[in-house]
Amino acid sequence: MDNIRIVETIRQVDPTIANLCAAEDSRQADGIRLIPSENYVSPAVRAALASNFTNKYGEGYPGKRYYQGQRNTDALENEVRRRACEIFGYPHANVQALSGAPANLAVYAAFMKPFSGRIMAMRLDHGGHLTHGSPVSVTGQWFEISHYGCDEHDVLDMDQIRRQAREFKPDILVCGYTAYPRSIDFQAFGSIAQEVGAISLADISHIAGLVAGGAHPSPWPHMDVVTFTTHKTLRGPRAAIILSKDPQHADKIDKALFPGLQGGPHFNTIAAVGVALAEASTEGFKSWAHQVVANARALAAALAERGFHVSSGGTDNHLLLVDTRKSRGLPGKRVAIALEQVGIFLNFNTIPNASPLQKPLFPDGIRLGPPAVTTRGMNESQMPRIAELMDRALENVKRGRIEKGTGIWADPSARKALRAEVQAFASEFPTFAGFPENP
Numbered sequence: 001m002d003n004i005r006i007v008e009t010i011r012q013v014d015p016t017i018a019n020l021c022a023a024e025d026s027r028q029a030d031g032i033r034l035i036p037s038e039n040y041v042s043p044a045v046r047a048a049l050a051s052n053f054t055n056k057y058g059e060g061y062p063g064k065r066y067y068q069g070q071r072n073t074d075a076l077e078n079e080v081r082r083r084a085c086e087i088f089g090y091p092h093a094n095v096q097a098l099s100g101a102p103a104n105l106a107v108y109a110a111f112m113k114p115f116s117g118r119i120m121a122m123r124l125d126h127g128g129h130l131t132h133g134s135p136v137s138v139t140g141q142w143f144e145i146s147h148y149g150c151d152e153h154d155v156l157d158m159d160q161i162r163r164q165a166r167e168f169k170p171d172i173l174v175c176g177y178t179a180y181p182r183s184i185d186f187q188a189f190g191s192i193a194q195e196v197g198a199i200s201l202a203d204i205s206h207i208a209g210l211v212a213g214g215a216h217p218s219p220w221p222h223m224d225v226v227t228f229t230t231h232k233t234l235r236g237p238r239a240a241i242i243l244s245k246d247p248q249h250a251d252k253i254d255k256a257l258f259p260g261l262q263g264g265p266h267f268n269t270i271a272a273v274g275v276a277l278a279e280a281s282t283e284g285f286k287s288w289a290h291q292v293v294a295n296a297r298a299l300a301a302a303l304a305e306r307g308f309h310v311s312s313g314g315t316d317n318h319l320l321l322v323d324t325r326k327s328r329g330l331p332g333k334r335v336a337i338a339l340e341q342v343g344i345f346l347n348f349n350t351i352p353n354a355s356p357l358q359k360p361l362f363p364d365g366i367r368l369g370p371p372a373v374t375t376r377g378m379n380e381s382q383m384p385r386i387a388e389l390m391d392r393a394l395e396n397v398k399r400g401r402i403e404k405g406t407g408i409w410a411d412p413s414a415r416k417a418l419r420a421e422v423q424a425f426a427s428e429f430p431t432f433a434g435f436p437e438n439p
Helices: 003-011 015-030 043-049 071-088 100-111 138-142 158-168 186-196 208-212 247-257 267-280 283-305 324-328 332-340 371-375 380-395 412-427
Strands: 092-094 118-122 144-148 172-175 199-203 225-229 240-244 320-323 347-349 365-368
Touching (some): 003 015, 071 092, 071 267, 100 138, 100 199, 100 225, 100 247, 118 158, 172 186, 267 283, 320 324, 332 347, 332 380
Parallel strands (some): 118 144
Antiparallel strands (some): 347 365
């Protein structure tokens, strides 16, 4: 079902929600989406998400449900688990996690007790995640945490991480990040975890699609457990998967997720995950994954040519970090607001080893990446154009002054003119261009 038909079906019952859906369709089509954790799903994934599996409830796992009428849901869940195992190489998959946070918490609960377990992971302001032991997360309140970070070049120093792990002796050693632009050495992390007697956990939420497409090294067979969300580079619905290597680990994780943390699974979402996995197994998806990396590198180079300070000097994956305070004398939040006013969407983000002025809600930089625009059919040749539009937008920003109705622009007419340019550029690339079955 296309966007117009979906909106009109909703409109018959709820015009208010229909109008919001239509407005969001326009926003996603008319702008340049550079938030690395966002993407476009195919019409097939959207259709599965709206399927009649949403009508069925079923606590438990296939063959062990607490409700009757599970013939089709059992077959569905088993098939989606099989596909996940086939693509990522692990012998066991749990596909019931509703999102990445409960997936990670299920792994912690499987192997540790609150207030006694130890986790070692990357610090949040260097690219980690809230559920990797941030003090504002229950993971940082229930467990003892030792955070590692990037070196002075904004990259990981594996020798230092090994020394830290030997001293701290974590129960779980975590790798996989939300804002780290370089490849992850899963073999090294697995070796360190084995040396200190820890469970090795790779949270590949951001790079799962790149791993599936062969555009990033795989955690198999180096890591004991793998978690990832399915809505980022995997181009699926909002959900998560947990992979494990040891059968005893699998049993503990399954019990920690249900009945430990969740009730009945969302079968319509599991169906949509299955469709996304089917798409991820195609040659077209593999080409797309490699194109994402090529586009990210091209965008990093184009921004660097315009004087932007790119953290770590570039990227190996789907995202890059730019220190805008160092580049343009502007904190990341003001840059993100200014760019949103012309239809360029990214997010403000902390930068490793940044200035003392940096705060989580007012950081020194921005995080951006091309997964969504690559899905729309853009390649390396469009990345300099995006860098140019960003650069021209920031030239019009009045530093330190926020004007009502115009973001932080000094000249509203200049904003409107550049917004029209962005919209015209975006219109050249339909949102479903990356899906051959729905050109």
